[in-house]
Amino acid sequence: MMANGVSSAKPLHVLVSIPSGPTGQGGIDRIMASLKKELDREQRADIDVRFLVSRGSGHVALSGLYVIGFxxxxxxxxxxxxxxxxxxxxxxxxSTYRKLLIAAFTRLLGIPYILHLHGSEYRLFWKDDTSFLSGRIRSMFERAARVVVLGRTWRDFIAGRAPGATEHIAIVPNATEIPTLAHVGDGESVHILFLGRVGERKGVPQLIDALHEMHDHPGWRATIAGDGDVEASKSRSTALGLGDRIAFPGWVGPAAVASLIASADILVLPSFAENLPVSVIEGMAAGLAVVATPVGAVEDIIKDGETGFLVPPGDVPALTDALLRLVNDPALRARLGSAAQAVHRECLELAPFAETICNIWKASARR
Known part of the structure; x- marks a missing residue:
């Protein structure tokens, strides 16, 4: 029996740690759920993968039980x-405290391990000092068979913090599947869509301020979808007279996300910190015009004025200007959206992502 040209006589057995499982709301869970879906679709005989929960979706106090179970x-x-x-x-x-334990136990069992870094605020968390914690994190990264990061800035960061890991760092950007729903846009009004945790890190207060500046401009509506500070943000938008222009549906599942993206014209994510946000890639996959901030690895996939607009974090006038330009110019929206979609098809599709991860697993096992 053959799969992808590889004999299935002796499959590679892989265990993958995921925080909360297939119903998890975080970016890691969503990426791993997509990876599992793609591997299931391919029915590979050369890879046997099990996805195991390492944190759980309940109270953090229970996470230790999941680590023990893993x-x-x-x-x-x-x-x-x-x-x-x-x-x-x-x-x-x-997440790091749990993974220090899991990595140590993995080494005790003599199993090669891969570290796949997703944290948007890892620069703030992992201090460049000589503390015990920093030393243990450095050792964990340097003893990994491979370190997977989502972009160039994270490669440079890990190489600087853990020089011994430099030769084993692989850049693998997040990926999404091609949308199954046709992109139709919102028709008469321009639909501005935000997907993510509602709060300060994602720049939602600044987004509401920018939309308030656009209040007297007709022809747009917005949806701010996600969990977090939903009620407070909704109350503030109502107080600013935007109650009839901005919808706050809260957290929405994959089917609702697909429907929102299909009806949207602009994807906006004015974050202060990111690694490589899935929502931006989903917007690119559908051909939406993207407005984001140059944080994390976003600049690896969005070129300002070519595949989207990049505005400085916290800069409300710049965010307002970018959104208004796109609202006023359908041709500009189409051009940026088409260019973004081309980048997705070339670099950010799910099938090549899955193949790259499988090759990393194989190389790590050989090492």
């Missing part, structure tokens, strides 16, 4: 000869 499953898989590589998704703070 390690016990890893031990059982090792004893059964079904643990060749462990793929550890990692973010900052609690």
């Amino acid at each position: 390690c016990l499953r890893m031990l059982a898989a090792r004893v059964a000869g079904r643990a060749d590589v462990v793929h550890i998704n990692i973010s900052s703070y609690g």
